[in-house]
Amino acid sequence: MDRKLAAIIAGDIVGYSRLMAENEAATYAELRAVFGDLIEPSVRRFGGTTFKNAGDGFLAAFASVNDALDAAVEIQNGFDQRPFEFRIGVNLGDVIEDNGDIYGDGVNVASRLESMAAPGSIFVSSAVVMSADRNRGKSFCHIGRRAAKNIPDRLDVYAVKRPGQPDSRWSRVQSFVPRLGVRLAYGLGATTLVLIGLSLQPVPLSAMIARLPSALSTLARTDRSDPRPSVAVMPFDNMSSDPAQAYFANGLTEDITTQLARSSELQVIDPDSASAVQDHASDIRRIGNRLNVAYVVQGSARRVGDKFRVAAQLIDVTSGAHLWTQSYDRNVDEIFTVESELTSQIVASLVSYVGKTEQEAAVRRPTGSLQAYDLVLQARERFKHDIKDPDGLLAARGLYQQALELDPSYAAARAGLGMTYILDMTQRVTGRATERDAEIGLSEARQSIRLDPTLAIGYQVVSFGLSATGDYLGALQAARRSVELNPNDPDSLMAVAKAQVRYGDYADAVASAEQARRLHPMAPEYYAYVHGQALYAAGRRDEAANVIRECLIRAPQDANCLLIQTALQAAREDLGDAQASMTSLIKANPAFSLKSERQFSRFGDTPLMKQFLTDLERAKAPETAMFVGAGDDRA
Structure with a gap:
């Protein structure tokens, strides 16, 4: 069995049994034509896989929310010219793949959304809305929170407005929405x-x-x-x-x-x-x-x-x-x-x-041991992950371990413990961490999720750990799950933004970074770096320069922001400034080199990564680290 994050489409013909009773032969022939000419080609065109066909309905899985939405819109547009009325539900969630079939809550929620949908409409979950491209924002209409059969949580439901959708059908969808305007409500x-x-x-x-x-x-x-x-x-x-x-x-x-x-x-x-x-x-x-x-x-x-x-x-x-x-x-x-x-x-x-x-x-009580809870509070106080404090990190680690001795099933304590190992490895807090520390941290974080599958911080730590070990796709999926569980967590949004940059989803990365900074307006410089990096990747270079300048005003020796500034200046042919920034970068991070940047591949395997390295070369970046054994400050 393989567990993964997937976008699921559930589709169903409205009143199929009645149509079959009226004219079985014609209805069945038209149904086969719909699946052969419309549904299956649309699913394949957008990279999806149909894993269940129930006669008058189907289930399909997609790796991308945006592909699933494009397929759903194309299918529903096709039904505008057919004698059937169709309804669609789309959800993003965890699923289990086993012997060619897919199961899990991600599938169940999509099916419930489909059953709620008005004829001719597409209903989606809040997870879909949060993960979709920012330019789709105006196409979503909030329906409200609805109870669904055999689903313990009320579903936050949205409808999709299709370009060119017949007004008569959209008016049916709008009837689901409370009549009070947002501001009046x-x-x-x-x-x-x-x-x-x-x-x-x-x-x-x-x-x-x-x-x-x-x-x-x-x-x-x-x-x-x-x-x-x-x-x-x-x-x-x-x-x-x-x-x-x-x-x-x-x-x-x-x-x-x-x-x-x-x-x-x-x-x-x-x-x-x-x-x-x-x-x-x-x-x-x-x-x-x-x-x-x-x-x-x-x-x-x-x-x-x-x-x-x-x-x-x-x-x-x-x-x-x-x-x-x-x-x-x-x-x-x-x-x-x-x-x-x-x-x-x-x-x-x-x-x-x-x-x-x-x-x-x-x-819900996160632990039955108040002493364990007290130790976790002390651990949080001793170490904040945006501050490089070796003594604080080791003290926090010890407090988390004491909490787990009192309550081994305390999920938040395991996530916190895992964070201390992963951050020590990625940020060189103590200078003694190795890849083994990242593996220990990942193990603790995964255990926290097994103990509490709704623990957003657990998925956030898993995302950091997977990124540190080179599993960038897994890191993106874990970060998205963290945001789904806690849409107001800026650290998870930043983790999503970094993963989106690496996979070339530049516009989405900018949107995620902007939302994170909106929720954390006094954030550390790292937030400005990720935001500037996303703007640089998206080709919005002037905006990127402004954000990076803001970072360097507050922290003139921030290595990450100096790196992006160097690339921006080289791209603008300001080679004198670029070389001066490179000198400051090497002073701030003596471990920096073109070799390490190639290995880290912060822009993935894309043309942008090649251009980025070329610009750094023009700024006189060293091929190898100038000081052997220096701590690497990459983020």
Whole structure:
């Protein structure tokens, strides 16, 4: 059996049994003609494989979401000229291939989408929308979240608007969509926020009236390209008398952010970016402007022995109004319940409903050992993967190992442990890591996924590990799965962007990098490098130069950004500047060489890679490393 990520098309003729009853011979003949002249050629043309034919329907698998969408549109366009009405569902997900057949949730969800679809339409999952080319964005219409038979999670459903689609058929699809416009819906939702807040914290009628204009102000916000509510969870203040307890408040902040980020209905800012503007915590409008969010969560935590107190509040950035405030006095063993309640309240306030599955996911206990949980919080505090701190990395590794001694099935601890090995090998944090470390890290990350198949960080670590060992296609698939599980995780989006650059999906890489930087506006220089690299690959050289310049203003010796700057300058025939940048690059990374760049192949086996190497040669790049044994700083 072979498990892989695939785009699945499920198609079915509407009312086939009735048509057969009316004229069996003619219907069957037309059906055979449809499969022979339309469906099978379209599937093959876009690189797909039909693995099941059920008479009046079919299932086909594709390696690419975009190929699957192109095939679905071509098939549905063909049915506009046929006597049948056809409906199609498309999903991206994990499948198992065995003896020529394909099974798994990826197939099941595609079939359920097909059964929901209106005649003549194509319904797709949110995973398809997120993975499709950016230029397809306007062709998707959000239908809503729908329950499906034998599928535990509610499906986030979108319809595809086909070019030239008959208006009568599109109007049927539009009838599935709520009639309120997006801004009006969010405006009414914002009004609901006030009512929710009132139910939690009674206020005078005058205060309620004062809040309504602020709540309705979302109706006037037209400058947001993404209509989803945006929120930042600010670092919870440590109210304990012991400063060493700060890790508990920081861990609470990170866990609540992670749970919120699982909701595709929200835009959730990375906690590191929120932390970067913490100095302006008293100025909510300034925070909102810096992070480009509409709502902010602030809170505090105090832990004494086996007791803790948590207070939190949701604030409208525009008005400064506190939409709700809540506090909890609990035993430490109820920490996961409190996190779940806080997350559910925030989601319920910012979108029109909380899906049952989101609540269930939030309430799951990641471990039965509170001591193990405490050790993981300490490990996160000791080492951040964008900082080269050898002592911190080794300390974090030891803490993760202690957590696993207490609870060997703690998936997040295994993913964190795996990350310490992989980052040490790829970023040369301690200078002692080998390829064996990457193998150990991959083993731990894979085990974390086996323990919890919905753990986004597990797939992210697998993606990093596979990239480090040269399995770039596997790295891309793992990164996409991580984004599917947590669409608000900027690290996973950056992993996707790098893999897309290597495979030549340059426009998609730019889109992924831009989304990552939107979610992490205070990100480290690595984000600017990947963004600039993607723009360079996409041929958008002026934009790339601006992004790389931004990186080098903040970090003049960043080797990755110096590398892209060198290539950009050489491509523009500014050879004097290119050679000066190359000198700075070698100073920042003495291990750099053309030989290592050929081996690393950051642009894959493409004409761009050859041009990239040619430009570096013109900038006087050394063929081999100038200093033997120097640490390689490649990303």
